[in-house]
Amino acid sequence: MTFPNVQNLRLWTNEEFLNLLDEDFHHSATPLSIIPNFNFITGVPLDYLHAVCLGVTRSIINTWVGSQRTHQCKLPASVIILLSNKLTSLSSYIPCEFNRKPRSFVEVKRWKGTEFRQFLLYTGPVILQESIRALNKGAEIYSHFLCLFIPMFILLNPNLCHKYQNYARDLLVHFVRKTKSLYGEKYLTHNFHCLLHIADDVSTFGPLDNCSPFKFENYLQTFKKHIRKGSKPLQQVVKRITEQMETSLHEFKDSNLGSNIYHFGQHCNGPMLNLCDPFRQYNGIKLTQFKLTTSRADSFCYLRNGSIFKIRNISFAVNSDNLMLIGQKSVQQESFFGHPYIDSAHLGIFIISLAEDLTSISATEILQKGVVFPYKDKLVVFPLIHTSK
16 A cells, blocks of 8 residues: 655544544544543654664665665665675774664665664765765665655754754655655555654654654563573563662762763773873763763764864863863864755764864763764764763
């Protein structure tokens, strides 16, 4: 079943739903109608995990790398290999907050929802921009992909979803309309049709992760790892979680700075500056929503003044309890994309270069975590969406 009509859609009202006015849809009244003040139109959010990640994103990727050799969006085998190699090469840049590292397109049939989300929101825009734009239809395919990436990035970001909600809605309508001409009308299934309405959920629920099943499905893997034998699985899970909580409290209990920032991993061999205490050096800090360390994948953060910072070491100011980050600031920040779309700077996405000299800043200057990938001879940085305040 397809939904070829994209424009001039008339939306249902809650009253029409309750009065069973659509004879093709309603066969009888639902027991849910007795719930007081429940709105069947705005009160039931769309599930972007299945509609967008496992639905739309998987559909277009399968077309690129699948067996439909005559489809105009099918990528050459050499390009698929190139993209796969680039994708897997980014594994060492994936922060610890991600459940999975990128896998090649050879394994795309086994990708999970988190892997499609990672490709849509982070890795995809980078590897596609460098690899397919020179192909026949390549620029059109990439432009079409951006029309999905940009609005989803907006609608998932607490700082952007309300400000740019209408822009995201319009761009998704354009994406669905362009899908018809680029991929074919048969692609306009229910999942693609959902894109015409998904921006409206922000008005009721806020950023789409507020009504997403991701956090529940992701934790199933954690449960599985906690179970070591077949008997008494619930007791095993409770014991493992209790052990983790006790370990976490022990690790951080003496390092609370009074501002939800904790330091860990003491060492004595990092790069130092004169005003920092060489006897109090650490590999990482833990904040409420994320962790930052000196490892490459977890070392980038956005500062309150708008610059990007790469952490090389963590210490305290001499004779002080002021936790300091030692590292490199961004010296040049350029937009990753722009016209005809919104400038990427408005989304916090930049191409950056880092200063050669080290500097130090207070840990209280951290705004949110960044995800960084190599891009030509520079770096491209994305804000880690769920760490936005």
